[in-house]
Amino acid sequence: MKRRRWLQASLGAGALAALGAGLALTGAATGRTVVPATPWRERLLLGFGSTLSLRAAHPDGVLAERALDGAVATIRRIEAQMSLFRADSALSRLNRDGVLRDPPADLLAVLQIAQAVSARSAGSFDVTVQPLWQAFATARGQGRLPTPAEVRAARERVGWAALEVDPARIRFLRPGMGVTLNGIAQGYAADAVRAQLQRAGIEHALINTGEWSALGQSPAQRPWIVGVADPRNPAGRVARLVVGGRGVATSADNESAFSDDLRHHHIFDPRRGYSPAELASVTVAAPSCALADALAKVAFVDGVRAAGAIARDWRVDIVLVDKTGATHFVDGTA
């Protein structure tokens, strides 16, 4: 919930203001507007534990509605495979049984991306941190933090290399492992929706699946811009990013915290078992949103000093805000 408000708010200064202006023009089409604005369609839905929004424009309203119907279905399909809340999702079955035969296509694809990022980041991104999440969540349910012994026990069950991803079968090579896709599923969904809208003939769209992606231009016929919110002041902005054809993903320590001081939260250093102490928020703009989503965790874990190398290596832009509130910009395309 926090995540949703945070990013929605971050749009205020940029794209959404433009969106509002665009809608106003649509309403007054007979006025000074020279070119009749393309009608924009909007869908809001709950998914991935937050509010998602899809906006698309096409001169043919019926086509736009149909494309959005397809986009909603795409999100539902991905969530049905990757949700940990649903006991019958493919991911839940994998976690329960330790093996999943004939995995559904999206789950397979997202795990392949995840494993590739894990390998190239030496394990800074790792979808098998679920035991750590569980240790912290269980302790939170009892109003406490996990003991070092509990964290140690959970950390021993983490390790991307022990996750075997094969089109015929996904399985754990060690007992007690678990996968969470909360660090990449939203980005993957944004990519899938973007591709699907494009196929449906949509030229202009803004996709918010918790992470952001866009097509074409905003209603004001300007490039899409998203604001990066201040993690300590949701109303404030620390940066603005031109989305372009990229995916933009943010990870922040205030999204799902286990302690009131935000010291412990949902992003874990897979090697240590605790949340990284240096950073408050990381935003990555990458060629694909799934990649941006995963790399945000890599940069979060590896810290400010490693950010330059990550940006160059993956050719992405990174905005980092540390716990003191200082903002660092790393331009990987420069």
Place this chain on the structure above:
Amino acid sequence: MMRGGRIFPAGAAFRALLALAALLALLAQPARAGVMDREAMRLAFPSPLIVGEKEADLPVWPIFKQEGTETPLIAYVFESIDLAPIPGFSGTPFNLLVALDAKGKFIDVRVLSQHEPVFVDGLGPEPLARFVEQYRGISLTQNIRIGTSIDRGERQGHSVAYLDGVAKATASIRILNQSLLAAALKVARARLGFAQGRDPDLVARIRPEVFQPLDWDGLVRAGLITRKAIGNREIEAAFADTVGAGQDAAVAAHPDDEFIELHVAHLGLPAVGRNLLHPAAWDYLQQRLDPGDHALLVVGRGPYSFLGSDFVRASVPGRLTLHQGELPIEIRDLDLSESLELLAPEYKLRLPAALRDAEWRVFRVIAPAGLDIAQPLDFSLAVMRSKGQFYPERVVRSFGFQARVPETYFVAAAPDEKTWHSMWLDRAPELAVLGAALLLLFVVLWRQERLALDARNTRRFRIAFLLFTLVFIGWYAQGQLSIVNLTALVQAIAEGRSPGFFLYDPPTVVLWGFVLLTLVLWGRGTFCGWLCPFGALQELVEPLARALRIRQIRLSPRLDARLKWLKHGVLALILGTALGSAAWTARVVEIEPFKTSITLLFDRAWPYVLWAAIVILSGTVVYKGYCRYLCPLGAGLAILGRFRRLDWLTRRAECGKPCQRCWNDCRYQAIHRNGAIHYEECFQCLDCVVILQSDQLCVPRILERKKGPEAHAAHPAAVIPIIEIAREGEPA
């Protein structure tokens, strides 16, 4: 087992009817899904509200609101029929459109569809619309009581919400409330994280009015403060055989000393809070709490702190935890002590001298956590010991204790609000009168020949009972059995629903029980002739006709026999629509004027009143014409009456051969010329029983008397010949 009076070939018709019903049951598509689509939702929730996409795993629409550039989620909207299709009185569930906010408060409730007989054309939909409007602003965390405003004076406050009921529709309103709550609770549990699977509506509420001045010791004696002391010996024993053994030197050295003494109280109870807090501090505490929240006071004395040095104000304590029924319940520091001290020094908690320096905190449990103060509160205090300077090994031991809130201080959850039990309790006096009347009727009919010895007594009893049936059973107790009961049953079975909704209407259940019993014994006559309020009305109109000198027409036996089939057609039509469309059923059952004349006492739109009037007045020309020729309920009972066990009408050898007295006198034309009884058409009026026992009325008896004693010898009175009269396919 069918051993009597089979006059016309109803067996074949019955089988055909069954086949038809089975066919329709196969074709019937239970129309139980919701009706709203995106367009309808957008019309119902216009801008600045934004209708989100319907959820995938629960039939719920999120509703957002455009607030500047933000779009906060403000409600979940759902149709009750998707989540809780509880059948109403027509057998078809209510469908309500419900908007519930994220805290479990009703934002809006609208009726999408309903087929309640009392609201369809009867009272009209307006009282229902007014009723559901009352839900706005009420929270699921409150107990909802429906009654008259008189009840309200009794208890005020947040814990109970009172709604004004709708007269004449009590049962329908309860079913509506139940549908609404059941559906809303499903959504609340799935989406609002309510009560972790328990029913948050069944949680006890604080009684705000219970207060008496008590000091600390008084509170302890009243059971409002729970004390738990843990001694050093107990602590050390718990760590024996672990690395923690002997690690606390102070504990080991003084085994008889106290380790910690805890006092726990529910500060939100006025009896506790108002006694321990300054009035202004009490008001301040109330302000800090949301409706349904709990404030728990914990006082700890001794060397061990229940908070620990790492405790952060306003956070969840690490050492002390609360469970209820295995479920953890979060307690969070209200930070009350510091706030009170900041406000004014005299606001400080009034602790006894012995506890003056004790550590105390007030913890809050939010309402949606579903803490039930009627259940024990299981507290647990964790004590940790460690060994070693670096990477110390740690052992944790927990010490549990239980606190209970005494019964006088809360209102227990009211499950009766949600069940049919209360309906029966509420109507116990009525049911007692009804039961007594049914018992009387049963005894009289069981020994009918005794009553029928006296023609005048028979007539008086009959008129009196029919008046009782009309006024008490019909108009007062609203116990008119109707074909609607049968269509509701058929619909419930066809759609695989439980017919348990009948339980909400106790007189109907009692009457049906009695009618089924008498069907087996005597056939349809007991109901049609004695217990049907409309039938009674019809019969009571007849003397009026006589006074007006309207001549009743007696139809020819041929026409009469044909018309009697008409009601079976009506029945087939109604049962057919019952399996098809609820809307059509509601229309077709209007053939039956019961609702107009009995249930609603003619307080209805004129076409219905006109029809009822026509039917009733037609009885002055054709005796009980509706009952005999049109009534679908009568047709149904006639068919079921074929399972009758008794041929209870005595016959003589002379009956029909040659005597035609009873044939001629039977106003229901239920006696064949040959003397056989058409039990399917018999209304058990006892006229022929009177005749048969009367030396003045029964022709063979008159003849016997004239013939003298030798005739008596030929036909000894002790042996009245009973003849077998089952004749399949005999012409009527």
